[in-house]
Amino acid sequence: MTQREQQPDGKMRYGWTTGACATAATTAAYTALLSGEFPDPVMITLPRGQTPSFALTKHERVDEQTARATITKDAGDDPDVTHGALVTSTVTLIGGDAVVFAAGEGVGIVTKPGLPVAVGEPAINPVPRKMMCDHVAEIARRLGHPGGVRVEVSIEHGADLAQHTWNPRLGIVGGLSVLGTTGIVVPYSCSAWIDSIRRGVDVARATGVTHVGAATGTTSEATVRALYGLDEGAMLDMGDFAGAVLKYVKGHPVPRLTVAGGFAKMSKLAAGHLDLHSGRSSINLDFVATFVEDEALAVQIAAANSALHAWEIARDHGVPLADRVAAAALEKCRSVLGNVQVEVDIVVINRAGDIIGRAK
Template structure:
């Protein structure tokens, strides 16, 4: 996630809201002959935004043909990968008694693993967007005295490439993006979407029977764990800065074994008791690091150097030059913080501190060696 700009930020709309608006416009054209533009929808919390149409199309084929409408996704000031994407909905009449059937068009993924709120084989259109889309279709049908039997296909051209920048491949959502949103509103730089992705990763790991997951702060630490263990892709959780969001969810939905891996500075903050490791929301306490060095028997001059240091890595380098196991001490305390958050949940926790080159500089709480697929030498 990029750095948050200063000042008031503009909200945006989720892919689910855009798909709902496009569906309402397409249904209006299919049943009434005209595309409403702009088209307004009612969101779960009472907001009623209006969306301009970016695309209108008709297919006069059999059984009444089909109508397609498109809306450009506006994520406001959020650095959302789908900002500016075209969200299309194609609506056609369904067979009598079929109800509303969802299809995945170009760029929308299909669920292939259990553990997500949508079962395998279904388009990756989440429950709230399904509910909103169903509502506008039922409303359109009732206005024309017709049964609500429709097939609705949601597409996002180019979505397959965009999905590679998301968690979808790891979650087993293949072929494109998910249609998401619980409120319909994108709050810029919100942590909620990232934390929700961590939760879904845990759900999928549990549902597919994985015994060991790895939660990493970034690509370097993830690569270090990948070299250490023979874990499948779905076992890796992109924790980022959200240690608290991960651990609190695992407390209620445990996995047998967890490897936490990250850089020294991040885990200094976890060792201090912080659960949000972002630089804007928690800071390394150099006096705290100096105290740890003093406990390890560092000379007073070294302790004072640490107290006035600029970075955690600088302090680690000083400790390494003096032959003092500061990384190991920090790892132990960080693991203690993690175990405290888990509150006795049946999760065995290992913690790795990884340097910028991907080397493991501290390791504590080694996991049982009997887990399948383990290659830790």
């Protein structure tokens, strides 16, 4: 875990999305084309009415028709992979009043259905597109231009950064997505992760995937893929967000869902926790002990040093504790899904990736 991934103590600083940065850069470049001056700092209006200002990192008037401006993304105290990235908008005047978007270096292209942007389009999401269009329209009205522009957004090193995101799995090739629904990055809200889970379900449904795997980590993902022969595109990087998966699948059903993870996290799910993060839920060994009929053994399990130790004690006494935890986790999944017709199974693994419990 890197330093930026460690949640700091005390009040945390908010940041700005790539969509907000692209909007600020577009606003500065288009204003310069019509007025001859780059506003620096450049102020924009976010979807909820906030009006932040952004300092320009670079700006250039290429010719009479084209200008570009660059903003350095500040993600605040959030461990955002794009923190410090250079977001550039190159704006070119064209005929008419339409805003045409293009993917520059480091911005991906959508290649699979199911995403909020059509196949073949730059991976610039609807809210950032609307923000840029709204700002272009306001500048055009104020400075007397029809408003027809080509907006090319690029993100320095975006292709490399995208390898640390879900984009390759979602079929977004060549770079990052330009994201943001509010323009603001809330530290450790994990909104981008949860949104990626949802987009993964959407893409699976749109591409005809009938069996989706949701895993807490790379080891459990590898186990599920090998067990069922699933392609990478069928896997959801669930992490600790079991509730995000289940609630979204409830509204967007898939025929079959496998939920997989280690014994500790699956015991949390069995106990009713939908957020499996260690900082937001804890392992209840007294609860785990209720799956053991022998009172003396149950006392040992309740007093174990860890969930793994509890499982080892049960294993040494021939008690299929992981299977029983899996069955309880399956019951919790079914309670969240309600009457939605999704076939669910649970796979519990040890640290080596061996299957130690199952329920289906």
